[in-house]
Amino acid sequence: MSTEPSTTLSVVVPMYNEEDALPALVARLRPALDGMDISYEVVAVDDGSKDRTAELLTEFQVKWPELRIVRLRGNSGHQAALTAGLHSAVGAYVASLDADLQDPPEKIPEMLDLARRDHLDIVYGVRADRSTDTGFKRRSAGAYYWLVRRLVGKQVPAQAGDFRLLSRAAVEAVKSMPDQHQVYRLLVPWLGFPSGQVAYQREERVAGETKYPLSKMIRLGLDSVINFSAAPLRLATWLGVASFFGCLLMVGATLAIYLCGKTVPGWTSLFIMMLFLGGVQLICVGLLGEYIGRIYTAVQRRPTFFVGYDSAHSASETPAEGETGR
DSSP states (O other), rough: OOOSSSOSSSEEEESSSSSTHHHHHHHHHHHHHHOOOEEEEEEEEEEEOOHHHHHHHHHHHHTTTTEEEESHHHHHHHHHHHHHHHHHOOOSSEOOTTSSSSSSSHHHHHHHHHHHHHOOEEEEEEEEEEETTTTHHHHHHHHHHHHHHHHTTSOOOOOEEEEEEEHHHHHHHHHHHOSOOOOHHHHHHOOOOOOEEEEEOOOOOOOOSOOOHHHHHHHHHHHHHHHHHOHHHHHHHOOOOOHHHHHHHHHHHHHHHTTTTTOOHHHHHHHHHHHHHHHHHHHHHHHHHHHHHHHHHHHHTTOOOEEEEEETTSSSOOTTTOOEEE
């Protein structure tokens, strides 16, 4: 028989090399949570930082007992660090927030109030204004959400990243998912739980450098499309059909030229068709390889992260039971 969690709210904050942003994060997050008059914890997930992030977290914890430090043994990536935080959180509601303060922590009380009032399992933080982002960032983000909403479905909120609030039921549902490469901005809407939205203006990064360069943005887009849609495989099928009919047209044209007695060497058209068919075949093989590679990874079921330290369990560097993740 399940019991009600003693902690009302957990706030999960994945961070990697955020020593410059940490003081500003604490200065804004703690007053926002202290003012809610509820029991809470802040799960700071140190994703193998190489700067003074771990040291600063320990210093802040001395004066902030609600701060809980979860330290991964190596850099596992943003989504894996978020997974570690969700698996560690004990609150009846769990909010996720990036350490760069582009998503305002002052919105968390509003998100919790909305979830409680309307009995919602999910509350998304939706970026109503992204004027602080660069033009390239806005256009690439717009293209990403346009693509995934057409491939995955309209249930994916436009302009909603990893700033959200989940009920305990939603957290447990997410934890039960066997996905290796989890993309929460698509996985959470897929649950279909009752949801709402809180709009906010996206702010500039408070300090440090972005942890999502172009290469990681491309990888996120690829994971989103391949993990949640078979559309690329269908595209490969349609490319094969198109190339087949293209070959038929070329055969018909060749026979017509032959029957008219105007046979020409035709090396140009032959060369172009060979390049076209070769390109289509390579694309199809590459798409199949992506899916087969992910199946291979899923079958291996290797953990995506290892927890080296959790201040809630022990002061040692020995992980407690269950402190590994898919």
